[in-house]
Amino acid sequence: MDTKIFEKDDVTIRFAGDSGDGMQLTGSQFTNTTALAGNDLSTLPDFPAEIRAPAGTVAGVSGFQIHFGSKQIYTPGDACDVLVVMNAAALKANLKTLKAGGIIIANVDGFGKRDLSLAKYGPEDDPLKDIQTSGYTLIQLDVTKLTRASLKESGLPPKDVDRCKNMFVLGIIYWLFSRDMDSTVSFIEKKFAKKPEIAAANIKALKDGYTYGNATQLFSERYAVQPAKIEPGTYRNITGNEATVLGVAAATKKSGLNTFFGSYPITPASDILHGLSKLKHYGIKTFQAEDEISAITSAIGASFGGNLALTSSSGAGIALKTEAISLAVILELPLVIINVQRAGPSTGMPTKTEQSDLLQAMYGRAGEAPLVVLAPQSPSDCFDMIYEACRITVEHMIPVFFLSDGYIANGAEPWRFPTTESLRSITKTFAKPREATEEPFLPYLRDDKLVRPWAIPGTPGLEHRVGGLEKQDKTGNISYDPDNHHHMTMVREGKKNVVAENIPLQQIDEGEESGKLLVVGWGSTFGSIKAAVRELASEGHSVSNTHLRYLNPFPKNFGSMLERFDKILVPEINNGQLIKVLRDQFPNINFDGYNRVRGVPFTVSELKDAISQKLND
Amino acid sequence: MEVKEKQLPEYSSKDFSSDQDVRWCPGCGDYTILKQVQNLMPDIGVAKEDIVFVAGIGCSSRFPYYMDTYGIHSIHGRAPAVATGLKIARPELSVWVITGDGDSLSIGGNHLIHALRRNVDLNILLFNNEIYGLTKGQYSPTSPEGMVTKSTPFGSLDHPFNPAALAIGADAGFFARAMDRDPKHMRSIMERAHKHKGTSLVEIYQNCIVFNDGAFESYTDKKLRDDTSIYLEQGEPLIFGKESQFGIRLDGHKPEVVSLSGGFSKDDLWIHDETDHFKAYILSRFFDNNSIEGGFPRPFGVFYDVQKPTYEDQLHSQMNMAVEIRGEGDLDALLAGSETWVVK
Numbered sequence: 001m002d003t004k005i006f007e008k009d010d011v012t013i014r015f016a017g018d019s020g021d022g023m024q025l026t027g028s029q030f031t032n033t034t035a036l037a038g039n040d041l042s043t044l045p046d047f048p049a050e051i052r053a054p055a056g057t058v059a060g061v062s063g064f065q066i067h068f069g070s071k072q073i074y075t076p077g078d079a080c081d082v083l084v085v086m087n088a089a090a091l092k093a094n095l096k097t098l099k100a101g102g103i104i105i106a107n108v109d110g111f112g113k114r115d116l117s118l119a120k121y122g123p124e125d126d127p128l129k130d131i132q133t134s135g136y137t138l139i140q141l142d143v144t145k146l147t148r149a150s151l152k153e154s155g156l157p158p159k160d161v162d163r164c165k166n167m168f169v170l171g172i173i174y175w176l177f178s179r180d181m182d183s184t185v186s187f188i189e190k191k192f193a194k195k196p197e198i199a200a201a202n203i204k205a206l207k208d209g210y211t212y213g214n215a216t217q218l219f220s221e222r223y224a225v226q227p228a229k230i231e232p233g234t235y236r237n238i239t240g241n242e243a244t245v246l247g248v249a250a251a252t253k254k255s256g257l258n259t260f261f262g263s264y265p266i267t268p269a270s271d272i273l274h275g276l277s278k279l280k281h282y283g284i285k286t287f288q289a290e291d292e293i294s295a296i297t298s299a300i301g302a303s304f305g306g307n308l309a310l311t312s313s314s315g316a317g318i319a320l321k322t323e324a325i326s327l328a329v330i331l332e333l334p335l336v337i338i339n340v341q342r343a344g345p346s347t348g349m350p351t352k353t354e355q356s357d358l359l360q361a362m363y364g365r366a367g368e369a370p371l372v373v374l375a376p377q378s379p380s381d382c383f384d385m386i387y388e389a390c391r392i393t394v395e396h397m398i399p400v401f402f403l404s405d406g407y408i409a410n411g412a413e414p415w416r417f418p419t420t421e422s423l424r425s426i427t428k429t430f431a432k433p434r435e436a437t438e439e440p441f442l443p444y445l446r447d448d449k450l451v452r453p454w455a456i457p458g459t460p461g462l463e464h465r466v467g468g469l470e471k472q473d474k475t476g477n478i479s480y481d482p483d484n485h486h487h488m489t490m491v492r493e494g495k496k497n498v499v500a501e502n503i504p505l506q507q508i509d510e511g512e513e514s515g516k517l518l519v520v521g522w523g524s525t526f527g528s529i530k531a532a533v534r535e536l537a538s539e540g541h542s543v544s545n546t547h548l549r550y551l552n553p554f555p556k557n558f559g560s561m562l563e564r565f566d567k568i569l570v571p572e573i574n575n576g577q578l579i580k581v582l583r584d585q586f587p588n589i590n591f592d593g594y595n596r597v598r599g600v601p602f603t604v605s606e607l608k609d610a611i612s613q614k615l616n617d
Numbered sequence: 618m619e620v621k622e623k624q625l626p627e628y629s630s631k632d633f634s635s636d637q638d639v640r641w642c643p644g645c646g647d648y649t650i651l652k653q654v655q656n657l658m659p660d661i662g663v664a665k666e667d668i669v670f671v672a673g674i675g676c677s678s679r680f681p682y683y684m685d686t687y688g689i690h691s692i693h694g695r696a697p698a699v700a701t702g703l704k705i706a707r708p709e710l711s712v713w714v715i716t717g718d719g720d721s722l723s724i725g726g727n728h729l730i731h732a733l734r735r736n737v738d739l740n741i742l743l744f745n746n747e748i749y750g751l752t753k754g755q756y757s758p759t760s761p762e763g764m765v766t767k768s769t770p771f772g773s774l775d776h777p778f779n780p781a782a783l784a785i786g787a788d789a790g791f792f793a794r795a796m797d798r799d800p801k802h803m804r805s806i807m808e809r810a811h812k813h814k815g816t817s818l819v820e821i822y823q824n825c826i827v828f829n830d831g832a833f834e835s836y837t838d839k840k841l842r843d844d845t846s847i848y849l850e851q852g853e854p855l856i857f858g859k860e861s862q863f864g865i866r867l868d869g870h871k872p873e874v875v876s877l878s879g880g881f882s883k884d885d886l887w888i889h890d891e892t893d894h895f896k897a898y899i900l901s902r903f904f905d906n907n908s909i910e911g912g913f914p915r916p917f918g919v920f921y922d923v924q925k926p927t928y929e930d931q932l933h934s935q936m937n938m939a940v941e942i943r944g945e946g947d948l949d950a951l952l953a954g955s956e957t958w959v960v961k
């Protein structure tokens with residue numbers, strides 16, 4: 001008799017194992033297959049901090065969570081329905097993420113005496129037995145043994161055979177969720193094109209896993225998740241860092257500029273450097289500099305030379321770039337500064353997410369050095385916002401900060417990608433050559449948007465000098481005149497504010513246009529806030545939310561939007577940063593914060609609690 | 618990169634002088650250097666609009682303001698990095714870096730050594746005055762040990778950098794030394810630096826008349842320098858002294874000063890070879906305190922000049938190769954990626 005298949009609206013699965021168990025690959029393969037099946041989804045990889053933490057320890061556990069459904073999915077899921085654990089340490093680290101009554105698939109081979117002791121279980125502990133008595137469904141498999149049996153004819157050395165364990169498990173999961181395996185099969189063929197025997201072994205393990213699930217009736221029920229009703233169109237799956245790379249390529253193409261990307265390796269931003277370095281045939285030059293300072297100053301040099309220039313880092317590295325950012329401000333040259341934020345201070349928790357560099361981006365410089373700050377709200381939104389950053393920096397000759405974070409950088413979601421043609425145009429103009437008979441060139445003469453000309457070397461008649469010393473208005477000559485300095489300070493601030501004329505108006509994302517409570521968020525908290533507000537609004541509460549992607553300057557209508565609500569709640573994964581900016585700019589409005597700084601995204605349920613509490617206050 | 622032949626106007630040195638007042642102390646060695654650079658520019662065969670001067674911070678770094686070319690006065694120590702980005706972005710430009718000993722050997726030491734090893738085609742003029750001038754007289758990374766300055770009332774404890782050894786150690790393709798007191802020679806060295814494709818480092822002994830007057834007197838003073846300095850000429854024996862009475866001989870790999878009247882002839886001497894990396898390294902060690910009797914003379918001229926592929930040329934050929942192999946990037950294909958699905 002076939003196992004009965006039940007329909008589910010949404011499911012969350014977490015794969016967890018040792019760093020060497022291939023859990024990221026397993027998760028991303030499941031993600032692709034799920035996306036191709038038409039589900040909406042959101043993922044969250046959970047990397048160990050150390051590259052090679054001792055095998056079998058809790059520090060070495062690598063996890064990957066995916067939340068998918070036939071409804072719209074905004075977050076990777078608060079807790080999981082299915083937890084796959086390859087060893088005792090993975091169970092120890094992740095049991096708390098499993099829902100009551102959830103399913104655990106455990107590789108019993110990873111629960112030997114040594115594994116238990118490495119995971120710091122006591123000599124008397126039997127965690128798998130405890131699970132059974134705690135109301136969870138436990139499926140025990142000896143994955144090592146099963147994989148070895150599956151591949152006993154492969155002729156591969158045991159080490160290579162054991163590397164296919166994750167595919168055996170993935171096969172079982174595919175069976176459990178009635179999934180097609182084609183996409184993973186062709187992925188394996190491509191990945192191991194040069195090692196056909198390894199490809200064959202992985203594919204066999206995958207298929208045998210599926211068959212094993214079926215033949216042994218491993219589970220009393222199977223699940224099916226129907227395609228989600230999402231906007232029609234062509235989709236792909238994308239992470240935030242990938243989307244950032246594509247956004248830079250798109251801006252390069254649409255602006256007609258050559259691009260220079262100066263960077264220094266840092267977690268979790270390095271994938272942007274890796275991605276762009278592959279795009280040389282798109283006119284993108286990447287430069288891995290000797291340090292963070294060189295990464296940004298080389299970009300400033302390239303910008304002076306007429307390239308679309310970007311630099312990337314994470315908070316600790318941004319701190320090193322600070323002096324150069326203020327140089328870019330006074331030079332009034334285009335420059336995009338990407339900060340994929342992570343938990344600080346100092347080295348902090350490099351693989352964990354946080355929103356704690358907003359004030360650094362807004363104010364963290366010597367002198368009065370205003371610039372534009374943008375923040376993407378989801379993995380795919382990284383594309384739109386880096387594109388906007390490039391557009392604004394070129395059109396306004398002002399540095400732009402792009403504040404992504406570790407969560408959306410590595411998290412993935414389906415993306416209805418645009419066509420080149422549909423992208424907003426980027427207007428850039430270089431100053432024209434001048435004859436000797438014309439009036440002298442004035443590098444700091446501004447247009448009606450307070451923008452100065454981009455006069456690049458190689459243009460006859462525009463020879464001029466720029467530098468970090470205060471400039472005389474119009475001529476750009478060095479000036480220590482007190483009134484001029486005051487004037488220039490105000491002009492730089494005003495010039496930043498003009499950008500508000502060139503960005504979209506702020507929208508309410510969920511709920512009514514006015515009401516009792518408005519939840520204001522920014523950055524990667526979008527999904528959790530939206531899901532929480534949506535659920536509460538559908539339960540009849542007067543709550544709305546708006547999410548800021550343009551943080552400096554704010555959209556023009558933002559202030560009046562705030563006034564239409566009785567209370568305002570500002571949840572942030574920091575100790576209250578946006579709220580300080582809001583209190584400064586809207587002193588007559590009362591703001592309340594909800595702040596948790598745990599290195600992980602908000603759960604929907606904690607936000608629902610926080611919002612309900614505010615509603616009842 | 619395709620370089621179009623430009624019809625150049627007849628430039629004079631005046632064409633390279635900006636309308637800004639020069640603000641160095643009267644008598645500062647920087648004036649001679651500026652004059653020689655302005656004097657050289659009409660002769661390098663580059664259009665004025667294609668020349669960029671990039672500087673860091675310090676007395677010398679005001680230099681770009683006085684040149685009627687493109688220029689950036691950047692951040693303390695960062696000029697080589699700014700210039701690197703500019704040159705990568707625009708390889709057809711002639712990019713000059715103006716820096717001082719504090720700027721490039723202390724706060725910006727990292728950028729200097731990395732520019733040298735990468736071999737970006739930059740001409741770096743390092744004005745070495747062995748002092749911090751703009752901040753009014755603290756010792757610098759090239760100040761001799763024991764030097765009493767505002768910040769070292771009991772004498773400096775730092776061992777000074779040897780810029781020649783640093784450059785050769787970083788595998789620079791070009792290193793030369795000049796002095797402000799010999800402008801003609803300095804001009805010829807700067808011209809050589811321009812001609813060298815790749816990073817060229819020229820150390821210029823520059824007198825800071827206010828805070829470190831006479832620091833190089835023994836090498837630069839016309840009456841003294843014959844006995845303390847040696848001018849390097851390609852293919853010529855290493856000879857110095859008022860009467861050309863001394864030479865340098867290599868005993869194996871060990872150099873020694875010999876007297877040409879004491880049994881040695883020109884044929885016994887070390888013949889200067891700018892392409893010999895080992896000899897360049899030995900020359901860079903001629904860094905004795907000249908008060909020591911029998912020490913080596915301080916060399917001036919081109920130590921080393923060997924052409925190597927430049928960073929920017931290699932990067933651009935990688936870019937061209939990428940286009941050749943994969944074709945001009947197709948943005949729509951990139952946006953779609955390898956796996957898509959349609960939602961109806």
Ligand code: SF4
Pocket residue numbers: 640641642644645646647676677746750751824825826827828
């Ligand atoms: S302080 Fe010294 S180096 Fe600076 S301008 Fe005056 S003399 Fe020249």
